[in-house]
Amino acid sequence: MREGKTRYVILGLLSERPMSGYMVKKLVDARFRFFWSESYGQLYPELKALLREGLVEIDDDAALRPEEPVPTPSTAGRRDRIAYRIAPAGREALRRWLDRPAERESVRFEILLKMYFAGQGDRKALQASLREFEAHYATERATLDRYQEELERIPDERGDHRDVLRVIDFGQKSYDAYLAWCRGTFAEWEGR
Amino acid sequence: MREGKTRYVILGLLSERPMSGYMVKKLVDARFRFFWSESYGQLYPELKALLREGLVEIDDDAALRPEEPVPTPSTAGRRDRIAYRIAPAGREALRRWLDRPAERESVRFEILLKMYFAGQGDRKALQASLREFEAHYATERATLDRYQEELERIPDERGDHRDVLRVIDFGQKSYDAYLAWCRGTFAEWEGR
DNA sequence: GGCGGCATGTAAGTTGTTACATGATTAA
DNA sequence: TTAATCATGTAACAACTTACATGCCGCC
Numbered sequence: 001m002r003e004g005k006t007r008y009v010i011l012g013l014l015s016e017r018p019m020s021g022y023m024v025k026k027l028v029d030a031r032f033r034f035f036w037s038e039s040y041g042q043l044y045p046e047l048k049a050l051l052r053e054g055l056v057e058i059d060d061d062a063a064l065r066p067e068e069p070v071p072t073p074s075t076a077g078r079r080d081r082i083a084y085r086i087a088p089a090g091r092e093a094l095r096r097w098l099d100r101p102a103e104r105e106s107v108r109f110e111i112l113l114k115m116y117f118a119g120q121g122d123r124k125a126l127q128a129s130l131r132e133f134e135a136h137y138a139t140e141r142a143t144l145d146r147y148q149e150e151l152e153r154i155p156d157e158r159g160d161h162r163d164v165l166r167v168i169d170f171g172q173k174s175y176d177a178y179l180a181w182c183r184g185t186f187a188e189w190e191g192r
Numbered sequence: 193m194r195e196g197k198t199r200y201v202i203l204g205l206l207s208e209r210p211m212s213g214y215m216v217k218k219l220v221d222a223r224f225r226f227f228w229s230e231s232y233g234q235l236y237p238e239l240k241a242l243l244r245e246g247l248v249e250i251d252d253d254a255a256l257r258p259e260e261p262v263p264t265p266s267t268a269g270r271r272d273r274i275a276y277r278i279a280p281a282g283r284e285a286l287r288r289w290l291d292r293p294a295e296r297e298s299v300r301f302e303i304l305l306k307m308y309f310a311g312q313g314d315r316k317a318l319q320a321s322l323r324e325f326e327a328h329y330a331t332e333r334a335t336l337d338r339y340q341e342e343l344e345r346i347p348d349e350r351g352d353h354r355d356v357l358r359v360i361d362f363g364q365k366s367y368d369a370y371l372a373w374c375r376g377t378f379a380e381w382e383g384r
Numbered sequence: 385g386g387c388g389g390c391a392t393g394t395a396a397g398t399t400g401t402t403a404c405a406t407g408a409t410t411a412a
Numbered sequence: 413t414t415a416a417t418c419a420t421g422t423a424a425c426a427a428c429t430t431a432c433a434t435g436c437c438g439c440c
Contacts, residue, residue, distance in 0.1 A: 081418085126290070188354065
């Protein structure tokens with residue numbers, strides 16, 4: 001039976017600093033975007049479950065001085081804001097998950113499905129999809145570069161920069177491969 | 193609202209030749225493995241729905257001479273075998289889907305999550321996962337080469353070889369990127 | 385006799401998305 | 413005043429996985 005990994009995403013981020021569910025979502029979107037995603041519909045119920053199981057705790061301190069745990073986005077205009085902090089049992093659970101072998105990755109590329117069956121449809125539509133695909137990954141590739149530069153500029157306080165840079169490198173390398181494939185495909189189509 | 197794509201996988205494969213649900217599954221596993229997956233639990237109910245909606249039909253001919261529509265696997269030892277054929281309405285639906293823009297791809301790499309949080313866990317476990325990752329994609333990469341060679345050897349009867357080769361090229365390029373990343377990561381770890 | 389592959393299916397459960405509801409604050 | 417962003421949450425649904433059940437055939 002597959003285990004949900006949402007909890008480990010939460011636990012992993014909380015292991016760095018206390019934060020709210022909203023902030024977990026923002027961080028997943030910002031940092032993990034190129035290899036992971038979570039929705040509020042998963043995050044908030046999972047946080048509740050984690051609290052019930054004693055893997056996380058409410059951090060009132062962080063809720064009172066919200067400027068500290070939240071670095072990037074502006075802290076203006078907030079509502080209730082519930083800050084969570086990882087509990088010892090949570091650290092334990094995170095460690096146990098990290099020590100288990102990683103499960104097989106899952107990918108789904110609709111555009112490849114469409115390219116495979118391209119003979120049955122209009123080539124114009126596929127071309128437009130591919131251009132959209134290329135533009136998207138070109139933008140994302142640039143975002144990764146900015147992320148890398150930022151990381152190399154700021155001091156490595158937790159000593160995790162090398163690991164994070166390896167993760168970023170994965171994104172850069174695979175996006176480069178996607179973009180090279182786009183160029184190759186357009187070239188092939190033109191010389192048809 | 194996201195639409196299920198299982199039906200278009202089925203319709204797309206049936207547009208090439210009539211076949212059974214079992215064969216659809218085998219073909220998805222063999223050809224689409226590196227960018228798509230389907231389970232029997234999706235395939236069989238979807239085939240029923242497609243039949244009910246008149247997008248596919250039962251092909252008794254193909255069921256009676258099963259050697260023809262099924263090229264690769266041996267046809268020995270079968271049970272009932274229900275062969276399906278695409279109906280005109282099915283071709284229409286397939287075409288309409290192909291003409292719509294492709295949705296954003298989804299990927300999920302647990303190993304990158306673990307690498308991001310590596311500082312909290314045992315490095316040995318991550319190393320083992322990465323070795324497993326590398327071995328897996330090295331094997332898959334070789335499979336893609338064999339697939340490509342096979343395709344280039346046989347005559348291009350439906351005129352779709354170029355599209356299929358583009359799809360294979362995507363797999364080759366991204367797997368090369370994964371493997372280069374593995375080598376880079378191991379190198380970084382050794383010189384630590 | 386048992387295993388593996390052929391072949392079809394279902395039930396139960398899990399996971400994940402989307403749309404919605406609420407409401408405060410700030411900037412244009 | 414309107415949109416955006418902050419912030420939390422739920423309900424309904426859709427998608428997907430897994431385990432199981434059934435049974436034939438051929439091979440070792």
